[in-house]
Amino acid sequence: MNRYTKGVSRKRGLKPGSLVHIGTVTGKKTEIHIMDYKDDILKEKDTYNIEDCYKYKDTDNMTWINVNGLEDIALYQKLGEHFGIHSLIMEDILNTNQRPKIEEFEKYIFIVLKMIYFKDDKLVVEQISMICMQNLIITFQEASKAGDVFENLRTRIRNPKGKIRKTKVGYLTYALIDSIVDNYFVVLEKLEDKIEGFEESLMVNVSNNLFNEVYNLKRQMIYLWKAVWPLREIINTLQRGEVDIIEDKVSIYFKDVYDHTVQVIDTIELFRDMVAGLLDTYLSSASNKMNEIMKFLTIFSTIFIPLSFLVGVYGMNFDYMPELKFKYGYAILWMVMLSISGFMLMYFRKKKWL
Amino acid sequence: MNRYTKGVSRKRGLKPGSLVHIGTVTGKKTEIHIMDYKDDILKEKDTYNIEDCYKYKDTDNMTWINVNGLEDIALYQKLGEHFGIHSLIMEDILNTNQRPKIEEFEKYIFIVLKMIYFKDDKLVVEQISMICMQNLIITFQEASKAGDVFENLRTRIRNPKGKIRKTKVGYLTYALIDSIVDNYFVVLEKLEDKIEGFEESLMVNVSNNLFNEVYNLKRQMIYLWKAVWPLREIINTLQRGEVDIIEDKVSIYFKDVYDHTVQVIDTIELFRDMVAGLLDTYLSSASNKMNEIMKFLTIFSTIFIPLSFLVGVYGMNFDYMPELKFKYGYAILWMVMLSISGFMLMYFRKKKWL
Amino acid sequence: MNRYTKGVSRKRGLKPGSLVHIGTVTGKKTEIHIMDYKDDILKEKDTYNIEDCYKYKDTDNMTWINVNGLEDIALYQKLGEHFGIHSLIMEDILNTNQRPKIEEFEKYIFIVLKMIYFKDDKLVVEQISMICMQNLIITFQEASKAGDVFENLRTRIRNPKGKIRKTKVGYLTYALIDSIVDNYFVVLEKLEDKIEGFEESLMVNVSNNLFNEVYNLKRQMIYLWKAVWPLREIINTLQRGEVDIIEDKVSIYFKDVYDHTVQVIDTIELFRDMVAGLLDTYLSSASNKMNEIMKFLTIFSTIFIPLSFLVGVYGMNFDYMPELKFKYGYAILWMVMLSISGFMLMYFRKKKWL
């Protein structure tokens, strides 16, 4: 399966703005979850009808529409038209190969992020797109919202006295991004566990299999880095307070997420160094182990070489070989051979070869 | 054959602006394909006469002249003179060693790009030059237009209701570049297939041949990178809306191609890392396999060393060797030798050398 | 134990500004040490009550409140409220995974630094946060103040005629940072001792253990670098004289610390090169030693090969082998064998293999 270039070529030759889903096909229906709140009012709704969302445009309440699933092209066509989103942006939302980025328009801003988590011990990267406009945020996820990184945020919104009830679109934007970035730390902890696991394995045993696993880890790190690195620039843009739709006072919150992002990037770089170290250690250990075997066996055989020579000597059939006639010849030879072995062992030990 | 420096030195000493074809010689005639359209009118024409193109200068219709083949110097001389293109630019068009670039002049802009495709499993890089002026774009290809990356674009132009019929030079410029960039993804998918193929081959077998192929892949990646990297800057220039001839409203489309280009560059970098990983894996596997053989054979021979010593001992001709007289001596010796072999195998297994 | 990602995920899902201690849990009570001075007046106090500090806000005297321990959340809640520190900053103070940074606010500046020292031969990194406001600095340490890097500074403050008694918040900020940076040199000296120790060990012996220790050193260096590198930017900010709260005339002092920081960074980079060199030397020595053994043993066995062949020849049972009947055959064979050995040794010596 093509992982990095998954089917992008399918779009080739279509006119720009043609909606095509590019990504893993799940076959699930696209679900919509709506949270509409202001001060102590909260309306929450689950639906499959995009039409149910139309009324939340241009209201005074803050609304968060969470769309799960990217495969219902018709739904996206309607959504784009009703909320006035450029067709190229709609195209980007459906294409899960996007690089994290931010784009500003007159009426809304468009943000693409990557949500990262482990699923069955495999690193999964899911694309999250956000359209933030006056009093309304629409988020798009590849998979179901069940168990996603926003659950804590929903709980905070449901709390009638939560500070978030009084905030506007900038704060919700922040809260969404913060949820994603906070989750990176969970992934990093798992990765550190893995690295440490490999470090311990390397102490015990060295197998080619391990080499492949560490290499795999290295590649995951590169992938992760590519997903997180552009985030820095995105949050920086938001923090500078130049985006109209974002209220100025959340700037300090974005500064905070910015610091976290830098921390994530720093940690990934540290891990990359560590994984590179693992590979070096692997290679050094493997050659070390091999050398140890070769050394043992070579020394072993070397001890026998002069002995074999000696027994060869007394296997010769010369008529005149005085030692052969001597009664204690055989016993003396054994003693000589034992002495030679002992002397050689001592010599090897002295040379620190043993 | 010189690949990177193909005959550039032929031009040495000529005065600047001298038209010389530098590139692979095909001997084919230069074909011209003209598409002239406006709203619901479309005139299409194939010709070998450059004179047929003269009338499309300074008209109200949008015209796309596609010149295939760079070897007819006379044709190019006429073309340059009639359309008022600087002789240095004409020289650049004929020199297929150009680096991708954009140059702005008062009346036109000049763009050089690289079209990349696989032909008989070999990566081919073909230079595309574009002259974009008021209501007219002239494109230059090295080879025939049959099967080129613009076929989908032509179909869209032929559609009488296509949006493209209503657009100007900026949009067509975009559509041409977009066709080229979209095609990069096809190449990337093929490359990923290759990388994965090599990964699987490495699991099964390790040959020096494989090493050379992976090295070749690595070089292709460098070459690709060099062809795509400058594109970023070109599209950036177009997108900033500073080029007069390009209408402002296509800026968002160029932003889109820009994102794709960055994606292509990112993917190439990822692939370079992966190919570097392949080489490391190759080297590790090769040394691993060698070590495995050496280990087996060394252990094998080591087991026989003490046995050979023993049979040597009882081949000696000492007059007094009591074991030789003993009736069961021979049988006991076999048992001793079997025990030694067994013990050594156990020892090697315990040491995890086997 | 997770070292780099120590429990950050614990904070996931909490609303921003929630105070959570992230770091090593010691269970010790949070101690507060207050120094309040102006000209020849000095009041010093140890307390566990944050309320005791309230009165030092907005006085004419210069006050330094040193808080040791980050685990008493309630204390920090009160402190933040009374001194008007943003909840996100309070959160940062309690999170020991911070990257060194500086943040300016209207009434105060917030600085995070890393204090580095060796404890039981292990490199320890302790986070120091500083809140600097008009006539007041509050510093936060992870551990007890006993034996920290500020002891010399306290002595200088206690000296009634010390220049520091006449200075304001900027100078004390400088003095605190200077104490931390000066201490880096102590760490660097220890590290250089270690590097030199390894260099000497490498001359004498080569063990896989050594490899791991050097690798560990390499990782410490990376870690150190990450802790010191951002300091450059922080001090640069302070030195430019753009921070309101810092009086202009301490700018030259910050320039001095800046130079020291650059020196520390330079030295770390030098050490990283040296450690990389150690690893290369290790690998070269290890392969060298192995080669030496293999060479010795191979040459040794090679000398015996023709001798063993010869004794084999005269162990054959052919009826007609004239040498066997010859009286001095056996003696001559010994002489032949000695000559062969001698000749081979000479040959090897000539070839410089011995």
Place this chain on the structure above:
Amino acid sequence: MNRYTKGVSRKRGLKPGSLVHIGTVTGKKTEIHIMDYKDDILKEKDTYNIEDCYKYKDTDNMTWINVNGLEDIALYQKLGEHFGIHSLIMEDILNTNQRPKIEEFEKYIFIVLKMIYFKDDKLVVEQISMICMQNLIITFQEASKAGDVFENLRTRIRNPKGKIRKTKVGYLTYALIDSIVDNYFVVLEKLEDKIEGFEESLMVNVSNNLFNEVYNLKRQMIYLWKAVWPLREIINTLQRGEVDIIEDKVSIYFKDVYDHTVQVIDTIELFRDMVAGLLDTYLSSASNKMNEIMKFLTIFSTIFIPLSFLVGVYGMNFDYMPELKFKYGYAILWMVMLSISGFMLMYFRKKKWL
């Protein structure tokens, strides 16, 4: 011979502006070649007298004075004084260790370039300095003008109808630099030939000698890169049209040379990658070949080990060894040994070791 630092220290302690020739001493007389032209007038002259050049200062005609040889200090002293060139610049002209650079003065600009060519298969770097002033360019070469890179340019000047006859100092400056840069392509083609030669050699044979040659090539590449890299900045300066003496309309020509220079740099970088690849391939091939030998020989000897053991067994002198008495014992043993050999060969083939 010191190649990179050739005698610079000889100048140590002299006062600045002291004229000292630093470079390879040839002992040849300094030749001067003068071309003075305007429209259809051309005067050409060869001389050894610097005084002959004096009259070309401040005329209406365009003059190109080409000075070959840097060893006649007296000549240079006079030249500097008459044409009003700063003594530090005169010093730079005579010092062939200059890095390519451009310096602007009120009345003239000073340019240093490196001319590169192969002589007897050795890469030679020759320094070219240029003083460009109103209607006059003086160029300085290390060696004779015979066979230099400017011959084509001279031919173009000699052509009475050549466009160059109507141009000013800016165009001649361009034409000189263009001649030098065009020549780089010739060198690059030769280098590519060499690289390809090595690639083919590596297929056939692997010798330590080859390693040294490839290393040498690598160093030449570094040297080349150092000579060409600064050129980019120089031409950029000329192209920006900020240099007074250079007429604005040649800017497009400099843009063209700039593109060529970038192309040269790109190609050198590509070649460096290729040479690095050659070294890797060399190392891989060498270890491959060694492994192949070791494998063959080890397998060969391994097959004989059990056979030798068996013949040893039947060489023992036990009184009771029934096989020895059996008539067909000897024949059966041979069959057994042949079977063992066959079986082992099959096993090795199955394991893909053979």
Place this chain on the structure above:
Amino acid sequence: MNRYTKGVSRKRGLKPGSLVHIGTVTGKKTEIHIMDYKDDILKEKDTYNIEDCYKYKDTDNMTWINVNGLEDIALYQKLGEHFGIHSLIMEDILNTNQRPKIEEFEKYIFIVLKMIYFKDDKLVVEQISMICMQNLIITFQEASKAGDVFENLRTRIRNPKGKIRKTKVGYLTYALIDSIVDNYFVVLEKLEDKIEGFEESLMVNVSNNLFNEVYNLKRQMIYLWKAVWPLREIINTLQRGEVDIIEDKVSIYFKDVYDHTVQVIDTIELFRDMVAGLLDTYLSSASNKMNEIMKFLTIFSTIFIPLSFLVGVYGMNFDYMPELKFKYGYAILWMVMLSISGFMLMYFRKKKWL
């Protein structure tokens, strides 16, 4: 001995501006050398009394005070006070761990440089500090002025007609820096000699000792680079003409030193590449030589393996072995064995293993 961190920690905890000598202790008395000149007047003086220098402050003559030795703290205290130099600067002068830098103050500029020379074949780095004020320059050296790099400059000053007699502080600053930079070339030549020496040694012999020496050279290169690199920025500052105390017209001289510095840096980088190449060559040669030995010995032993087998065969004691009875059996066996040896040698030669 700690080389890079030599005793800096001794200063920890002292108040800023405390004068402490940090560097190699020599125990020599601090010598002062004064040159006071204007046009044709020159007064020169050697003294140990700092008070003798006081009168040269604020005179019309140009004065150069050269202080040799950094260990007389009292002297430095007086000097700093009399000439009004900031205590932090005095501290920097005594600390020989400074990084090259320039600092501007109202009345003077402070420059730190590194003087580099070989002493007994060891690279020595000596710190030179300069205080440049109106008509006065004070330089500080670690060691005696005998044999330092300024001797030629002194000679030029002593020449009553020297141009330098008419210049001001800027020119002397230039002359001092120029003397230091010129001396770098001497060091570079020595280093190149060393590199070439190693290159030749590598052709002849490969020892682990050589490896260590080359590594040492590599480290020296890094050290050198660190000492020279910041110089670029310093001279750039001086050359831009923004420093008040430096007269504008020496700008061109500083441009000249700047070029030299860039040249030095370029050469060091080249040398670093060359040393890296030496290490690669060393490793390749070492493994090559080892392989050669192993190959020879393995082939040697392989030839004897079948021979030993054969003599083993005819050492067996089977009752029925017809060959043994045959009269020419023994002679034929010898011929067979010679043929086998010959055939194997031919085979190895054909395979190019020999």
